[in-house]
Amino acid sequence: xxxxxxxxxxxxxxxxxxxxxxxxxxxxxxxxxxxxxxxxxxxxxxxxxxxxxxxxxxxxxxxxxxxxxxxxxxxxxxxxxxxxxxxxxxxxxxxxxxxxxxxxxxxxxxxxxxxxxxxxxxxxxxxxxxxxxxxxxxxxxxxxxxxxxxxxxxxxxxxxxxxxxxxxxxxxxxxxxxxxxxxxxxxxxxxxxxxxxxxxxxxxxxxxxxxxxxxxxxxxxxxxxxxxxxxxxxxxxxxxxxxxxxxxxxxxxxxxxxxxxxxxxxxxxxxxxxxxxxxxxxxxxxxxxxxxxxxx
Numbered sequence: 427x428x429x430x431x432x433x434x435x436x437x438x439x440x441x442x443x444x445x446x447x448x449x450x451x452x453x454x455x456x457x458x459x460x461x462x463x464x465x466x467x468x469x470x471x472x473x474x475x476x477x478x479x480x481x482x483x484x485x486x487x488x489x490x491x492x493x494x495x496x497x498x499x500x501x502x503x504x505x506x507x508x509x510x511x512x513x514x515x516x517x518x519x520x521x522x523x524x525x526x527x528x529x530x531x532x533x534x535x536x537x538x539x540x541x542x543x544x545x546x547x548x549x550x551x552x553x554x555x556x557x558x559x560x561x562x563x564x565x566x567x568x569x570x571x572x573x574x575x576x577x578x579x580x581x582x583x584x585x586x587x588x589x590x591x592x593x594x595x596x597x598x599x600x601x602x603x604x605x606x607x608x609x610x611x612x613x614x615x616x617x618x619x620x621x622x623x624x625x626x627x628x629x630x631x632x633x634x635x636x637x638x639x640x641x642x643x644x645x646x647x648x649x650x651x652x653x654x655x656x657x658x659x660x661x662x663x664x665x666x667x668x669x670x671x672x673x674x675x676x677x678x679x680x681x682x683x684x685x686x687x688x689x690x691x692x693x694x695x696x697x698x699x700x701x702x703x704x705x706x707x708x709x710x711x712x713x714x715x716x717x718x719x720x721x722x
Contacts, residue, residue, distance in 0.1 A: 431517040433609040436526045438616035439692040441626040448526040449486050458487040458516045462527030468496040473639045474662040496651045503542040506535040530698040539607050555587045584658040612721045615705040628685045640666045661687045
């Protein structure tokens with residue numbers, strides 16, 4: 427029987443406590459962390475993305491943080507290539523790789539070994555898509571690629587465009603281009619009661635604003651990140667941009683709107699993850715340790 431390297435995945439909705447738990451588990455099981463977050467890959471996007479702090483990173487080696495410039499295009503294919511390389515490096519040194527995050531597509535790309543075409547992009551087709559409104563793109567995606575439509579961030583024009591572009595190149599929905607996994611995988615999901623999760627989200631929004639999230643967005647804009655790119659980087663960055671543009675009159679108004687938006691995002695994350703019956707759901711670190719001990 428083929429021996430596959432082991433991979434432990436720690437996943438869950440935003441604010442479920444993935445970072446703290448993963449650090450403790452990695453210390454206990456001699457592991458290293460590979461981030462599976464679509465914004466933490468970018469340099470300078472620290473507060474709004476909830477990136478592990480320098481103190482946290484000092485406890486356990488972290489991979490795939492700060493590997494891309496936010497002004498540049500970074501795709502799922504880019505992420506998968508870097509993640510597979512990091513996991514191979516960790517495994518070669520006798521350590522246990524922990525894939526940790528809430529970006530479902532990134533996790534699936536690694537766990538299910540998605541084969542994503544690259545290097546043969548159709549620039550003419552991309553130009554056609556970029557001329558269209560988000561409403562038109564969503565209608566096209568829903569008609570042509572319903573599986574992708576059910577999973578992609580419907581407010582993120584960049585990701586909707588990419589889903590259509592890759593499907594056009596491969597003539598298949600890129601979420602469905604799976605091959606046999608190259609890993610022996612354990613998927614562990616952190617389950618938090620909804621009301622408790624909402625409280626954590628609300629506190630995190632308050633904390634990030636206090637830590638300078640709006641100022642982070644202002645700095646990124648000065649460094650050359652476009653407003654369009656900022657809008658596509660997710661709800662936190664989108665809301666800060668809207669505040670800077672004057673759409674929200676006060677930070678308090680922005681914060682309240684942002685909290686509601688992230689509540690909805692967390693529900694969508696939960697829906698995505700619940701479709702995967704391989705995930706073992708746990709409520710705390712003790713349960714996670716028991717599950718891992720039995721699996722190893």
